Amino acid sequence: MSSHIGEVPLTRRLVDHFLMFGLACVLACIVLSLLLGWNGLLAAQAPMTAIAPLLLLLVGGWMLRRTVRLNSEIENQLRRMAVISSSAELPLQPLADNEPAAIGWNAILQRVATADSLAAVEARLSRSLAGLDQHRLERLIQSLPDGLALTDAAGCITHSNRSLDALLDVEGSMAGQSMRDRLVQWAGHEEIPDDKLAEPLRTTVFELCRGTSVAAGVLRVARYPLAGSQSGNDVHVWLLRDVTQQRLAEEARNQFVFTATHELRTPLANIKAYAETLVLHEGIDVEQQKSFCNTINAEATRLSRFVDEMLNINQMEAGSLSLARHETDIERLLQEAFEHVQPQMHQKNLEFQQAIPPKLSKLFVDKDKVSAALVNLLGNAAKYTPDGGRVRLEVVEEPGELLFHVEDSGIGIAAEELSQVFNKFFRSSDDRVRDVSGNGLGLSFTQEVVRLHGGQLTVHSELDKGSRFTMVLPKKQG
């Protein structure tokens, strides 16, 4: 559109003023003529009387022509508007006239031009923002730790993020590949709920285990109908999440609950059986009665220790395990710990060796927890050493710390499992370990106790040869 939309030029305005003045003069002449004629003076002024109307006609005709020309121009422009396509540039031009119609016309064009400019700017801005949002959205999708994919009506992948590739162990794009086939390939079997997936409008959630072992990997797979999907291109959105660790933790906890139940019920069963025997049977000799009572007492102590262990574990889990430190006679602590495991060692005919220097320094420790830690180490040594084997306890005093070495000639720990033995609920996959009752929390607890004391717990082991656990406790508060 022309940029000359605006005021009428000065010259044209001056001409218009002169014309208006001229018209006023003509009218004045007409009036004068009429007055002169009325007074009989018209004959004397005949030439003026004839010329005045003529002038009037000319001027009037010229002014009329201006108006007609203006309207024609507007009409012509509107006609051109009627025949152009919607995408063509507007053929409208401003009018150089100070007639009200022209002024109004020019005002309309001004507004249209302004609106066009704003529309163009808005379009450019929208395109920029759309581009920015799309880029941000793509970055967001690629950053998700969960696998994300879109599939079409045939179940083929149309879009996926990098996490999906990683979860399904795929290199390169999976576009065009069947999501179901990729899942089957990952899992190594076809245990997929095809009946539920056959319903396109159904939200389907299931867990897929790789192979037969949870440890090999478990994915939580969710398929949702894509909102607003109308064509066959993107029909479903898939969300895959690695839940292996959660399932392993669940398994470990379930195993722990089973083991804990067993650990509680066994001493309870013994206490009940011996107590009932004492009550029901008459004539049991005194020594036998004492033996039974001692058994009840020992089982009650075992039960009590187990409950304490459970409470300690609970505190440890909550991060609230605390120490009640007192000056502690280590020799006495060692003796009590040994007395606790002695029945176990006696039962398995284990040789117990001690190397404890005299006059050990006292330690400022939580006696109960350190005792529990030692009992755990000695108990494990006895538990995992076959009948007739050997368990050795050696204490070494060094400047600033005491070292407690618990060594056995037992089944040992596989090298690949050494780094896990201090993990909560961990139990070795060795069948020989599985056959022995245990909750997988003892070493975790022992390590936490040692850590809280500012000490260190380490292990050296060789499979089928034995293990050596070393607990280091500082003499001063750590």
Next chain:
Amino acid sequence: MPDLPSILIAEDNRVMADVLRFNLARSGFPVTVASNGLMAVELLQEGAFDLVISDYQMPGMNGEELCRWMRSDPRYRTVPVLMCSAKGYELDVSRLQEELDISRIFYKPFSPRDVVELVRLTLEQQSSFVTDEV
């Protein structure tokens, strides 16, 4: 007076095995104790027993495996087995009874008197079964 039936106890918990033995011996039953399933197999091969009381969870060979071995040998196919378990270990009771012909499963903690009664009852039923067959 005829000898009372002999009983084999397979139990890795020495404390529990001792109290069971005491109660059964007080009732006149000759009792032998095996500390695990494998030892129970050895003892079964060496001598005859009329009833086996087995703990389910034992190292090496558990109670179910012991029973399965017994049912595979014609000498012990009809020997009644009482299985003992801690309740935290949910056993498929119907499967065990159908597949392995386990006479009864009882749970810890239990009453020794009840176990002795259970042993008597099982042996009586076994005896009447044998009598009927004859």
